[in-house]
Structure formats: C-alpha cells, structure tokens
Amino acid sequence: MPASAAIAPEQLRLSVAPMMDWTDTHCRVFHRTIAPHARLYTEMVHANAVVLGDRTRLLAMDPIEHPVALQLGGSEPELLAQAARIGAGHGFDEINLNCGCPSDRVQAGRFGACLMREPTLVAESVGAMIEACDVPVTVKCRLGVDDDHDFDHFLAFIDTVAAAGCRTFVVHARNAWLKGLSPKENREVPPLRYDWAYALKRERPGLQVIVNGGIATEHEATAHLDHVEGAMLGRAAYHDPYLLHRLDVAWFGGALRTxxxxxxxxxxxxxxxxxxxxxxxxxxxxxxxxxxxxxxxxxxxxxxxxxxxxxxxxxxxxxxxxxxxxxxxxxx
The missing domain is CATH 1.20.120.1460 (Four Helix Bundle (Hemerythrin (Met), subunit A))
Structure with missing residues (x-):
C-alpha cells in the first residue's frame, strides 16, 4: 500500500487550525500576510459537497495562501477519494481528514470524532485518498471519545491508520464527548493531555505529530516543539492574530512588524x-x-x-x- 507524500518538517512547525465559519479564504489571506511560514487549513468541507456542490465557492483559494490544506469531512472511502482528487486538482497542498469534530450534525453523518471508534473505516478512507491524489493525506483526530482513556487504544487507532499510508497526524490533545457537551464545551471541558501526543511521537518516531488544543501563548506553543514537529493554534490565532505574527518571527526569523x-x-x-x-x-x-x-x-x-x-x-x-x-x- 503506498504511503502518503511527505511534508517538509519546517512546514509543520506552525499552523492554524481549521475552524468552521472562520477560516475562509479571506481569513487565510490575512493569516498568510501576518505569518508567511504558517501552514493554513480550510474550514471542514464535506466530501459530498466537494463532489456535487459549488466548487468555486467551497474551494475558493487565493494563490498567496500556499501552503494550504483542504480539510474534508466524510466516512465513505470512494467519495472521500473523489473529493481528495478534486481538492488536489484545485491546488491544495494537503488533504486532511477530520476525525475530531464532535457536533451532533457531524455525528448524524457518521463522520468527525465518532470515526475514532472506526479505525478500519478511517484506514480504508485514507488509503483511498492516498491512491486518488499526489499530495500529502493527513488526519486530525482527538485522543478518543467519551470514556476512552486508554493510551494503547489511541495508539492502536494511529497504528491502523498509519498502516494505510498516513504519516502525519494532528492531535487535538483531549477527548471528544459525543453526548452532553456542545462543540464549544468540547474545546474546553475535556482535560488536555499533551503527554499522549508526546508519547505517540516517542513510540512512533517515524510519524509526524502536530499538537493542537488550548495553546494560548508564545511560551506554550514553543514548549511543544521540544516534543513534536509542530504546534497548531486555533482560537488564539483568530482572537489574537498578532500572536501568530510573533511566533512566525520568533521561529522563522524576520522583523517584527507593527x-x-x-x-x-x-x-x-x-x-x-x-x-x-x-x-x-x-x-x-x-x-x-x-x-x-x-x-x-x-x-x-x-x-x-x-x-x-x-x-x-x-x-x-x-x-x-x-x-x-x-x-x-x-x-x-
């Protein structure tokens, strides 16, 4: 089974998370302007919408955005493969599969965080996507869902997907609660366990691991680089975008601009x-x-x-x- 194309390590150091209703093309152009080296992600787009919908709107992208990844939602390998092929054809530098969104709407469609319980299906989907396109195929996931508190269970999920060719994992370092918490609460209530992401990198050094979740300061982001390839900022990059600029300058060089x-x-x-x-x-x-x-x-x-x-x-x-x-x- 072919492995996904590799991503240059320096392109993984700093990234901005895919955020629904926020990281559209205007947002990404702004983030690229203030952080020339950050890896950017689209909002999650369902594979079915990519295949059948208005691609001009859904896949809008300015050339300045590169490197930029298209995040897909879905659970049907054939449909995801078609969407990955289309996304790569539109110029996206990476196709990312969402295995972390906990919203009710996403669960009803059998994708997002609930896929953490279906590693074989995720592996089949990733394998089909890799076969369909020549850009890196990556996965963004949680540590588990609900009462899954077993590191070995998390590691088994990663191993199953990695066996299908995925080499890069963005780990939102907390569980997703599928019942009883809103998407907002799911970003705040389940405890953060960065040590699981660090342990994943130690146990599987051949994989590329990016940590996401709760990173709010320059010091916190920088500390992750001692353990994994990169830090992905979400709400902090949106609500305090100058933080993104400071990190880009600190990690890649250049002059701090007003x-x-x-x-x-x-x-x-x-x-x-x-x-x-x-x-x-x-x-x-x-x-x-x-x-x-x-x-x-x-x-x-x-x-x-x-x-x-x-x-x-x-x-x-x-x-x-x-x-x-x-x-x-x-x-x-």
Whole structure:
C-alpha cells in the first residue's frame, strides 16, 4: 500500500487550525500576510459537497495562501477519494481528514470524532485518498471519545491508520464527548493531555505529530516543539492574530512588524475583493482581534463592526479605525 507524500518538517512547525465559519479564504489571506511560514487549513468541507456542490465557492483559494490544506469531512472511502482528487486538482497542498469534530450534525453523518471508534473505516478512507491524489493525506483526530482513556487504544487507532499510508497526524490533545457537551464545551471541558501526543511521537518516531488544543501563548506553543514537529493554534490565532505574527518571527526569523503595517499590507487584496463585489464586513470580521488588549483596540473594533456592513464601505473605514490605535486621543 503506498504511503502518503511527505511534508517538509519546517512546514509543520506552525499552523492554524481549521475552524468552521472562520477560516475562509479571506481569513487565510490575512493569516498568510501576518505569518508567511504558517501552514493554513480550510474550514471542514464535506466530501459530498466537494463532489456535487459549488466548487468555486467551497474551494475558493487565493494563490498567496500556499501552503494550504483542504480539510474534508466524510466516512465513505470512494467519495472521500473523489473529493481528495478534486481538492488536489484545485491546488491544495494537503488533504486532511477530520476525525475530531464532535457536533451532533457531524455525528448524524457518521463522520468527525465518532470515526475514532472506526479505525478500519478511517484506514480504508485514507488509503483511498492516498491512491486518488499526489499530495500529502493527513488526519486530525482527538485522543478518543467519551470514556476512552486508554493510551494503547489511541495508539492502536494511529497504528491502523498509519498502516494505510498516513504519516502525519494532528492531535487535538483531549477527548471528544459525543453526548452532553456542545462543540464549544468540547474545546474546553475535556482535560488536555499533551503527554499522549508526546508519547505517540516517542513510540512512533517515524510519524509526524502536530499538537493542537488550548495553546494560548508564545511560551506554550514553543514548549511543544521540544516534543513534536509542530504546534497548531486555533482560537488564539483568530482572537489574537498578532500572536501568530510573533511566533512566525520568533521561529522563522524576520522583523517584527507593527499591527498597522501588517494590516496595510492587506490593502491591495481588500480593494481587489471590494472591486469584485465582496462586502467589506466579510473581510474585516477576521481581524477584529488584531489590536486585542492594545490602546485603541476597542475603538478599532467598534468602528469596523458598526461600519463594515454598510453599502460603499471601503478602505477609508479601515484607515479611520487604524487612526484610533495610532492616535488614541482621537477616540476620547
């Protein structure tokens, strides 16, 4: 059985998690602008939607985003293989299978975190995806579901999928509760066990392991690099995107830029999108947290939140918001 194509280790060090309703193409272009070396992921897209749906919308991607991965949901090997082939054909650098989402809707479709209980099906799916495309096929998973608290059970899941050719695993280092917790609670309530991800790397050194879950500071992210290939940030990268920039500079080099400089670097993209008929609010929503905890940050968010949805809103609104961070007295 063929193994998945390899991913260069430096491309795994820093990544931004796939997040439903958040990591669309506008978000990813922003993240690429502030973190040139981060690996980016799409929102999860169901394989059936990729095969039968509006690919122009679902697979929208700007060339600046590379390297960028398409995350697929699904549990039918043949359908996943078709979607993987289509995704690779659209230029995605990686196809990732979601085995970690705990939402009721996902469970009803028999995919996401409930696949942790069906390692053979995951292996069949991964094998079919690898056969169908020539880009790396990876898996994002949890440690287990509900009361699965046996490391050997987790390791057996990984081994079964690895035997199908998967070499790269993104481990959200907590269990998923399929009943009784909301998706939000599933990101916060089950305890984090990074030591399981570390142990996986020690036990299976030939695999590439990325840790995800609860990483909120530069120090926490950096500490993971002593044990695994990379750290994947989720909510922290979205709500405090300057953290992503600081990590990129600290780990890969380059000069630390101001928040204003980073945002102004996005101006050509924003104006191009506005010319295409995109409303400003669809872009600005992704960088409302850029000035989190900074002077003028609240006024910055307020100006964008109140103005970006209005007809004719353009770059001048962003400059007005930036002015409140650069000359906070204006906001008084």
């Amino acid at each position: 928040r204003g400089d980073l945002l102004r670097a996005l101006r050509p993209y924003i104006e191009d999108q506005l010319a295409r008929g995109v409303y400003l609010k669809h872009i600005t929503r992704h960088f409302l947290g850029l000035f989190a905890s900074e002077r003028g940050g609240r006024a910055f968010r307020q100006v964008l939140s109140e103005g970006a949805h209005k007809p004719g809103a353009d770059w001048s609104l962003i400059e007005r918001a930036l002015a409140l961070t650069e000359h906070p007295a204006v906001a008084a």
